[in-house]
Amino acid sequence: MELEWRDLAFHREIGAVIEALDSAQFWTRLTRALERYVLFDNWVALRFAPGEAPLVCAESPTPDGTVDAMFQDYLAALYQLDPFYIAATDKPASGFVTLADVAPDNFSMTDYYQRYFRKNIVGDEVHFNYMIDARHTLAFSLGATQRYGDRDLAVLELCAPWVIALLRQRLPYETFGATQQQRGDAPAEATMDAATDTLATADTPxxxxxxxxxxxxxxxxxxxxxxxxxxxxxxxxxxxxxxxxxxxxxxxxxxxxxxxxxxxxxxxxxxxxxxxxxxxxxxxx
CATH class of the missing domain: 1.10.10.10 (Winged helix-like DNA-binding domain superfamily/Winged helix DNA-binding domain)
Known part of the structure; x- marks a missing residue:
């Protein structure tokens, strides 16, 4: 088997991601590996559950290092209008998900789209989802200021099996709930049991x-x-x-x-x- 230098660089990146599975650098290493092949502008890792606000694993830093006020609005209430959240909690499944897969027919005409999505994500979004159990999904989102092209989507879908496998392996080391600004450089060492101490009832959205x-x-x-x-x-x-x-x-x-x-x-x-x-x-x- 003959390898080009790009292949060697890719294997080094994947090795760095695996090495960081139990460290606070995991999400940064994962995004660096993916951005070699597809351009995106923001990212966030969340845990979705029916009837609950998403819990934050990690998020891309803002340019000035301040708290993203619009994202706080999302966590407070607007997540309930997010087509990715709706799909993940309605019919949870592991896999690669595009905006076209989950967006309702009038999505681009909603105030959520005009007042939040376009201003915060702007162009497009995709998710790598790992179904933890019947109620919980670990979602890794990549947002872009422009629409992803066919090549971009094909490359991301090609990466999906190992990205989702890494999400599963990352789970025991993950800390849920604290934002990046709140966590600072604290290591991710909480277990899934600690993350699920308090659960809202799915019967009352x-x-x-x-x-x-x-x-x-x-x-x-x-x-x-x-x-x-x-x-x-x-x-x-x-x-x-x-x-x-x-x-x-x-x-x-x-x-x-x-x-x-x-x-x-x-x-x-x-x-x-x-x-x-x-x-x-x-x-x-």
Whole structure:
């Protein structure tokens, strides 16, 4: 077998990643190995679980070293509109996932996309997911200011088997929950058991509490469980027809639910509905 210098450099990088499995340098080494072949602008490693805010393993540093305020908004509430979070908690599975795989049909028209995604990630995003168990997924996200090309996606998918295998091997050494600014240079030495000491109940989604809080303000009428579901799917980017298919109800029933939601919450548009949800999330997060 003949190897080119690029192959040798790749093998050295992979060796460095494996060597760092039990150290605080693991995520940096992993991103360095991948950025030799695909350009991306930001990255974050998270643990997803139904009904819980994502827990942070590590994140790319901001240029000035300060806390990313928009990312804090994501962790407080906006994660509930994230198509990657929704997909990972709805049907958890290990694998390589692109934005096109999970984005709802009206995703680019949502306020979440316009006010958060475009400003924070800007162009595109992919995930390497490792399904820890039926409730938990370790997600490694790569965000780019431009759309990934076919070559980029092909290369990342080719890397997926060893990246996901490394995520599995990393798990026993991972510390969940603290942001990069909070952790500093502390070694990652917590176990999965310590990370799962407190679990929210999956039966009560966090967004239900958000809408309960919204309804309690200024004497608004509370939403039914089905109306909360429709509201969240609407904010996430599902069209009326897509909501009907997902919930196995009629198109007209979805329209009726939307009318009731707007009337009860005294809003006239999806943007106003998003503003209520966003503010409640910031206050409650």
């Amino acid at each position: 966090a967004y239900a509490a958000r809408f309960e809080q919204v309804a309690s303000v200024a004497g608004r009428s509370p939403l039914t469980a089905r109306e909360v579901e429709v509201a969240m799917l609407t904010l996430s980017g599902f069209s009326t027809r897509a909501i009907a298919e997902k919930l196995t109800i009629s198109f007209e029933t979805v329209r009726a639910h939307k009318k009731h939601i707007y009337t009860k919450l005294n809003v006239n548009s999806q943007s106003e509905l998003f503003a209520l949800f966003y503010e409640a999330g910031r206050q409650g997060g």
